Amino acid sequence: MKLNRNDNIVFFTGAGMSAESGVPTYRGSGGIWNEYQWEEYACERAFRNNPNNVLDFHELRRIEALKCKPHAGHFRMKGIEDKYPNTTIITQNIDGMHQRSGSKNVIELHGSLWRMRCESEGTIHEDLENGKYSNRYCECGNFQRPDIIWFQDMLDEKIINNTIFTITACSLFISIGTSASVWPAAGFPKLAKQSGAYCIEINPEETELSSIYDEVIREKAGRGLELCLEKVQY
Numbered sequence: 001m002k003l004n005r006n007d008n009i010v011f012f013t014g015a016g017m018s019a020e021s022g023v024p025t026y027r028g029s030g031g032i033w034n035e036y037q038w039e040e041y042a043c044e045r046a047f048r049n050n051p052n053n054v055l056d057f058h059e060l061r062r063i064e065a066l067k068c069k070p071h072a073g074h075f076r077m078k079g080i081e082d083k084y085p086n087t088t089i090i091t092q093n094i095d096g097m098h099q100r101s102g103s104k105n106v107i108e109l110h111g112s113l114w115r116m117r118c119e120s121e122g123t124i125h126e127d128l129e130n131g132k133y134s135n136r137y138c139e140c141g142n143f144q145r146p147d148i149i150w151f152q153d154m155l156d157e158k159i160i161n162n163t164i165f166t167i168t169a170c171s172l173f174i175s176i177g178t179s180a181s182v183w184p185a186a187g188f189p190k191l192a193k194q195s196g197a198y199c200i201e202i203n204p205e206e207t208e209l210s211s212i213y214d215e216v217i218r219e220k221a222g223r224g225l226e227l228c229l230e231k232v233q234y
């Protein structure tokens with residue numbers, strides 16, 4: 001496959017993309033959900049029952065993310081974005097690592113650890129200091145929650161529609177480091193395939209969706225991306 005300057009390219013990333021930077025994945029060895037029960041830390045019900053517990057958990061996630069830096073693969077992706085203006089990164093990651101490497105066109109399907117939201121007022125605050133909460137409360141007196149999609153939350157409809165529109169129009173879909181086990185994100189590789197995109201999976205492990213891809217690269221994100229770009233004559 002030879003890329004043209006105006007091709008629509010989608011990078012679809014999951015926790016494995018950040019793993020090479022040192023951010024733990026959710027599943028598999030060292031995965032966050034092996035150590036923590038999501039029912040206690042990552043759902044609306046847990047937040048209602050014990051907000052400080054849930055906020056402590058997310059504060060820890062931010063402090064850990066700040067210790068990590070984007071890796072060569074993130075910067076390579078930014079280079080592709082610069083060369084091919086119709087490139088979109090659709091990420092399930094909430095750690096902001098793509099933006100830290102300079103990427104601009106990023107759709108955050110599951111929100112961001114770096115924003116706080118007041119449910120009562122519908123307002124977003126970005127008032128975190130070095131990953132720590134400067135104030136857990138909104139001015140209205142209610143707890144703020146991280147502006148992320150927890151288990152059992154609905155995804156933002158506008159974001160989903162934008163994602164579907166972008167994937168339907170892409171000619172190259174490169175998935176990196178996702179187990180593709182959480183819906184609706186898990187449906188996006190199939191949508192890309194059905195829409196006629198050339199689909200490549202980069203993941204050291206087989207996933208439930210591996211068989212639908214045109215090519216699979218069994219490598220870690222950084223090296224996998226290098227091999228992938230050789231194949232698409234970047």
Ligand code: APR
Nearest residue numbers: 014015016019025026027092177178179180182205220221
């Ligand atoms: N490079 C590429 N892929 C890797 C690497 C690496 N260095 N290390 C691990 N992987 C792969 C694993 O093989 C696995 O398939 O990354 C994948 C990580 O899977 P998950 O931990 O399930 O992460 P993800 O798919 O992003 O999870 C989706 O689930 O818990 C929710 O909301 C959370 O956004 C998250 C969603």
